Ligand SMILES: Nc1ncnc2c1ncn2[C@@H]1O[C@H](COP(=O)(O)OP(=O)(O)OP(=O)(O)O)[C@@H](O)[C@H]1O
């Protein structure tokens with residue numbers, strides 16, 4: 001492909017105990033593009049996303065076969081520093097999950113964890129990240145207030161700001177707008193489009209229009225298999241697989 | 254339908270009755286002690302040493318002694334217990350070894366307190382040559398309340414949503430940073446509960462300190478952790494079992510019991526207030 005490939009997934013199998021959640025998945029994810037993952041509930045989208053920042057390591061009894069390369073480096077090799085990996089691969093979760101701390105402390109959390117103590121530097125990072133996440137104007141006067149007091153949509157944007165603050169190269173988003181109203185959703189979609197300039201984004205969504213609107217590439221998962229993966233345009237106008245077509249047209253069982 | 258409603262009503266009645274019985278027993282104890290002990294209470298009683306073969310005067314040295322012992326126990330047991338709980342819930346691989354350790358801790362909680370007293374005597378007083386002292390007594394009481402603190406801390410840590418840990422780790426925080434900055438602060442209210450229970454128990458125990466810290470009588474206040482002290486529960490025990498002056502010291506006994514009860518309830522109350530405050534700040 002003409003673009004730079006950021007992530008290479010090759011023949012990936014993933015197991016929860018004996019249950020195979022991902023079956024022989026291969027995918028090339030392009031730098032500075034938005035890749036959307038769609039598919040019915042339970043098909044393995046979140047599992048796939050969590051493979052990319054090794055979040056599944058936290059779950060006991062999981063096992064992985066195959067290769068996952070980021071910038072040509074195998075992230076599952078013994079020499080990979082998981083903490084370093086997660087600094088480069090940020091994640092926004094399906095349910096917004098701010099810490100029970102102030103807005104400021106939430107956004108500054110990652111930077112502090114990486115050893116940044118300087119107050120002015122932290123203040124700059126927090127302001128910049130909140131601006132990038134289109135939340136600054138709403139919270140600039142109450143940075144000391146608990147993050148839990150924000151609305152659901154604001155909390156999700158706070159979590160995006162928190163992820164941006166560590167300046168990752170890749171951002172994984174697991175249905176970032178699923179629990180939000182249309183206005184908040186539109187804000188987040190707008191945000192994602194802007195973020196693409198600087199970041200490589202992989203986003204899981206249940207919303208077909210959303211995938212069609214924001215993404216450059218789309219992958220359709222079904223029962224742990226990647227059925228089809230190509231340009232978003234192609235997927236939505238001329239899907240190659242009958243199951244893809246059935247799913248995106250809503251005729252799926 | 255009808256039968257179910259009756260069933261439900263009977264169940265609620267039973268629950269209400271049990272609560273009522275528990276509350277009345279507690280109320281009865283307080284009322285009983287209050288009625289008989291309140292006459293002995295005075296500023297002198299709280300601030301003076303016993304006089305005249307302990308038939309007159311106050312309980313000041315015993316009060317100070319109990320405060321020292323309890324404080325020492327909690328200083329020793331709280332960090333140790335919290336670290337143990339962190340290790341068991343956050344770090345240790347959940348397997349047979351951890352199950353055995355948990356079983357051991359739970360069994361430790363069921364060991365009679367006099368056994369701890371004997372252990373403290375052998376270990377701290379004699380083997381480590383700390384003598385009968387605040388240090389020995391605090392360590393013994395500390396071990397006694399360790400299981401309570403570990404268990405409460407473990408429960409508090411397990412109650413923290415996994416999403417906090419995931420959020421922190423996903424930001425490239427190390428495991429220790431995650432525990433220290435994301436998990437532990439949220440668990441503090443629950444851990445305090447363990448500390449409260451521990452303090453209450455440490456302040457009230459007699460058997461563990463008889464051999465390790467308490468002395469019969471001393472008007473002198475402790476100057477170092479190697480001094481022996483008087484302690485409220487032991488003082489009460491001495492007054493109540495001393496044959497000759499038994500009748501004469503009866504008001505003093507009730508007074509002492511009332512102070513001990515008030516002390517424990519007071520400490521609990523403070524901790525409950527701190528906990529509620531933190532909870533309000535920490536809600537998620
Ligand atoms: N922690 C876990 N332990 C065991 N099995 C799991 C775990 N998480 C997910 N699974 C299983 O793996 C499969 C894929 O789950 P996954 O969460 O990846 O689906 P998903 O596509 O994200 O679904 P949704 O759209 O509902 O979020 C499911 O069958 C699920 O039951």
Ligand SMILES: [Mg+2]
Pocket residue numbers: 045046047094174
């Ligand atoms: Mg999911």
